[in-house]
Amino acid sequence: MTPDLVTELSATAPTTARTALPGRATAGPAAARAPLTPAAPLTPAALSRIVRELAERPDRWIHHVRLSTKDRWYRRLAADEDHEVWLISWLPGQSTGFHDHGGARGAFTVALGELEELSLGGPERGLLVRRLPAGTARAFGPEYVHDVRNTAAGPAVTLHAYSPPLSSMAHYELRAGGLVRTSEEGPEQW
Numbered sequence: 001m002t003p004d005l006v007t008e009l010s011a012t013a014p015t016t017a018r019t020a021l022p023g024r025a026t027a028g029p030a031a032a033r034a035p036l037t038p039a040a041p042l043t044p045a046a047l048s049r050i051v052r053e054l055a056e057r058p059d060r061w062i063h064h065v066r067l068s069t070k071d072r073w074y075r076r077l078a079a080d081e082d083h084e085v086w087l088i089s090w091l092p093g094q095s096t097g098f099h100d101h102g103g104a105r106g107a108f109t110v111a112l113g114e115l116e117e118l119s120l121g122g123p124e125r126g127l128l129v130r131r132l133p134a135g136t137a138r139a140f141g142p143e144y145v146h147d148v149r150n151t152a153a154g155p156a157v158t159l160h161a162y163s164p165p166l167s168s169m170a171h172y173e174l175r176a177g178g179l180v181r182t183s184e185e186g187p188e189q190w
């Protein structure tokens, strides 16, 4: 884990219709001849800018928001070769548990409500608890592991961006000796 990669500014993501972002090139004859090299991942700072700017445009996402008493509700808003954007709602008590992002960089912002984030700050700092009121954004590198939860009295809505797009996520339990990996999930679970 590399807490130092966390900027000033996570949650987990998790319907799957992929939609191209406006202004992005689509595959054509030239693209068909292009070498199949993966796009370079966006930086955490760039991902943070994406979610912050989107949070300021609720007309682009607020009509999609749903709430689920079963678990966090989520919907992918956009997907491209190098990143994807998710919208997630959280009722009080809903949480992700500790998880990574399968090597993806990420950022998220609390658009409505308030959340809490737990992460391990290393041997000297131990368990870190951050309160994330509306307007807070977090960004992180590819090794980051955290637990995001709604401990507030009302619902919350968050916007997330990941680069490259999420391909897997591992879950962890926090035990006396630290985080222990317990399971892994892929897009088929999302």
Ligand SMILES: [Fe+2]
Pocket (backbone or CB within 6 Å): 010, 011, 012, 013, 099, 100, 101, 146
């Ligand atoms: Fe996360």
